[in-house]
Amino acid sequence: MASTGRGDGLALPKVQCPNRPDAMLVEDYRAGPECGLVVGDRMIDVGSEWRTFTNEKATKDPSRVGDAQNPLLNGGDLTTMISKGTGAASFDEFGNSKYQNRRTMSSSDRAMLNAFKEITTMADRINLPRNITDRTNKLFKQVYEQKSLKGRANDAIASACLYIACRQEGVPRTFKEICAVSRISKKEIGRCFKLILKALETSVDLITTGDFMSRFCSNLGLPKQVQMAATYIARNAVEQDLVPGRSPISVAAAAIYMASQASAEKKTQKEIGDIAGVADVTIRQSYRLIYPRAADLFPPDFKFDTPVDKLPQL
Amino acid sequence: MDEDSALDDPIANVSGPSYLSSLSQPEKDVGKDLDLSFLPEETSGNYASNANVTQDSGVFDACRQEESAETDPKKVAMPGASTFCPMTPVIPVAESSGIIPMLQNIVSTVNLACPLDLKSIALQARNAEYNPKRFDAVIMRILEPRTTALIFSSGKMVCTGAKSEELCHLAARKFARVVQKLGFPAKFLDFKIHNMVGSCDVCFPIRLEGLLLDHQQFSSYVPELFPGLIYRMVKPRIVLMIFVSGKVVLTGARERREIYEAFENIYPILKGFRKQ
Secondary structure, eight states: OOBOOOSOOSSSSOOOOSSOTTSOOOBOSSOOSSSOOOOOSOOOOOSSOOOOOOSSOOOOOOOOOOSOOOTTTSSOOOOOOOOOOOSGGGBOTTSOBSSOOOSOSSGGGHHHHHHHHHHHHHHHHTTOOHHHHHHHHHHHHHHHHHOTTTTSOHHHHHHHHHHHHHHHTTOOOOHHHHHHTSSSOHHHHHHHHHHHHHHHTOOOOOOOTHHHHHHHHHHHTOOHHHHHHHHHHHHHHHHTTSSTTOOHHHHHHHHHHHHHHHSSSOOOHHHHHHHHTOOHHHHHHHHHHHGGGHHHHSOTTOOOSSOGGGSOOO | OTTTHHHHSTTTTOOOOOHHHHHHSOTHHHHHHSOOTTSOOOOSSSHHHHSOGGGOOSOOOTTOOGGGGSOOGGGGSOTTOOOSOTTSOOOOSSSTTOOOOEEEEEEEEEEOOSOOOHHHHHHHSTTEEEETTTEEEEEEEETTTTEEEEEOTTSEEEEEEESSHHHHHHHHHHHHHHHHHTTOOOOOEEEEEEEEEEEEEOSSOBOHHHHHHHTTTTEEOOTTTOSSEEEEETTTTEEEEEOTTSEEEEEEESSHHHHHHHHHHHHHHHHHTBOO
């Protein structure tokens, strides 16, 4: 279990190699990679607790050293929590449990911990990777410490942070997708989003049609050819300014509709509208705008199942 | 006298003096039809107190001089221009954009200075709705000028929907008149305009993404939430909603000149982001 750790921890004195103070120190129980000089031998391991897997009788492993420390996000989790007792001795004469008071620990971070739990739950519902969750947690911590949005529901701020994190990681989710996993309304998430951007003095890039193509197309079960064609159509439609003022999601949905209708895998407007979170009349409106130029919007190497002139005209 | 019919038909047969008509008609016509001079002039503002009572026709009239009844040749500058304070230079048409934002809505408040029984007002007055479970105020409407007022039991009133300051003042006075006719000792204190909304068209399409990139600290453009770009101008403190079509809505002004100033500031910026 070799882990590379920097020798310079949080507090003085710094542990350094006496010969080369700048060298990165390696925490390795076996042998170091370079000169092999042992610099320190009593290191406090801040990883998660060590489990001893033995085949002997399944006694409870008594070495409890606690959860992995998460210093980035908590204010130093050095609290002790007393859990509910299991034996008979933990109850006093009236049947109430002794040591009841296990709730008021780390009260300053309680709301933050709750929010982190909520963020993890939301991200889990749409299978977001750990890096987005971590970024969301960092954003939430920044907003929470700033206290400028203190009056707002923590869930709303958490949802907005999740939205921003997805954007910042380059894989934006639509507001409707975030709404689907959150109890907060789109309006409130939108409000918190704008407030957070102002509070943290950051900005996000504008969404483009291509950001959603892979997700929408795979959810619809469209083959890669159709997805590439839809991406191409949407990009050209925006470049040629055929759809001024239309939300990129609507344009993407209309492009998917056109591409799928020209291929063997035809999808209805309703199906696409369900996946994209767009009304089918909206798809119809955007489709009407791109339909006249359909012939030059398709990529040159596209194999038409339905020729361009036979595309549905709504 | 049309005053009693004000209860049945609070509109009366008055063509309220609009900005345009003030250039053509003398104000005395209005004064005859609807005598609003009954309202004791306890305003802190100087609008009505300047003119003497006989001349007062409820026309919003800050710093107007005595010869105001005749059409002042100076004021023939352009329609919709501010005519009250001759000291403020009227924006010349020849310079810059040549487009004047039109005012669409003005929100004002006035204090009638007496507690009101909303139920009796709602029962007696025409065009009044009162649903205490939904909102604790009477919502009253008049047809000329087409405005709506929220009348609260404390005696305070909010007047919305007018298209010019003069009309707003006139409408507020009409509402106060209605309340007075219903038996309450209504006064007309502290009339103040709180918000003015204007709109105009620059007549060319705009690249909102470009505008967002350049003016990031002032702009907010989230097409998922709202199709227009929201530009918060610092001086004057006005919020503009700019659309791809070239239409611009300006709001948050206390005075008409703030709207004009904001538009004159944004016009050259928008010209730089014209779509080719």
